[in-house]
Amino acid sequence: MVKVKRIVANIATQDSAAAKHFYQDVLGLDVLMDQGWIVTCGSAQTMTVQLSFMSEGGSATPVPDLSIEVDDVDAALTAMTQAGFAIEYGPADEPWGVRRFYVRDPLGRLVNILSHR
Numbered sequence: 570m571v572k573v574k575r576i577v578a579n580i581a582t583q584d585s586a587a588a589k590h591f592y593q594d595v596l597g598l599d600v601l602m603d604q605g606w607i608v609t610c611g612s613a614q615t616m617t618v619q620l621s622f623m624s625e626g627g628s629a630t631p632v633p634d635l636s637i638e639v640d641d642v643d644a645a646l647t648a649m650t651q652a653g654f655a656i657e658y659g660p661a662d663e664p665w666g667v668r669r670f671y672v673r674d675p676l677g678r679l680v681n682i683l684s685h686r
Contacts, residue, residue, distance in 0.1 A: 576620065577609070578635060580634075580676060580678060582676045584675065584676065585603075585608045587675035587676065588608065588610075588674070588675065588676055589608060589610070590652075590675070591652075591654070591674045591675055591676075592610040592674070593610055594652075595648050595649060595652045595654070596637065596639070596645065596648070596682075598610040598611060598612060599611060599612060599613050601613070621636065626671075626681065627663060627665070628661065628663060630658050630671065631679060632679075633671060633679045633680060633681035634678040634679050634680065635678060635679075635680045635681065636680075636681040636682075636683060637680060637681070637682050637683070638683055638684065638685070639682060639683070639684055640684065641684065642660065642668045642669060642670065642682060642683060642684035643660070643668075645670075645682050646659075646660055646670055646682070649670075649672050649682070654672050654673070654674075654675075655672070655673070656670050656671070656672055657670075657671040657672060657673055657679065658670060658671035659671060662686065666685055666686050667683045667684065667685055667686065668683065668684050668686055669681055669682060669683035669684070670682055670683075
C-alpha cells in the first residue's frame with residue numbers, strides 16, 4: 570500500500586507576488602520554495618493535511634476553495650481587514666464548533682479561515 574506523505578494545493582496565477590503577500594505577509598506562512606515559476610508556502614512545522622468533499626460551505630455559504638485553520642481567527646480577521654481584503658462572510662460562530670470567516674485572496678480564491686472553539 571502507498572503512504573501519502575504530502576498533499577499540495579496548486580493554484581494557477583501569473584501574480585505570485587500578490588499570493589506571497591496574502592499567504593506569507595498577512596497569514597504568516599513560510600515560503601518553502603521559490604523557483605520564480607513556482608512559489609510554495611507552508612509551515613516549517615508539521616501540518617495536518619486533509620481533503621474535504623463538500624456540497625456546500627455550511628450555513629448556506631458557497632464551498633470555499635481552501636480552508637486554513639489558524640490559532641487565532643480574530644487576529645487573522647484583523648490582519649486581513651488591515652491589509653485591505655474584503656470579508657465575504659462572517660466572522661461567525663458556527664454550530665459545529667468553529668469560528669470562521671471567508672475572504673477572497675488576490676487570485677480570486679475563496680478562503681475559509683477558521684479556528685476551533
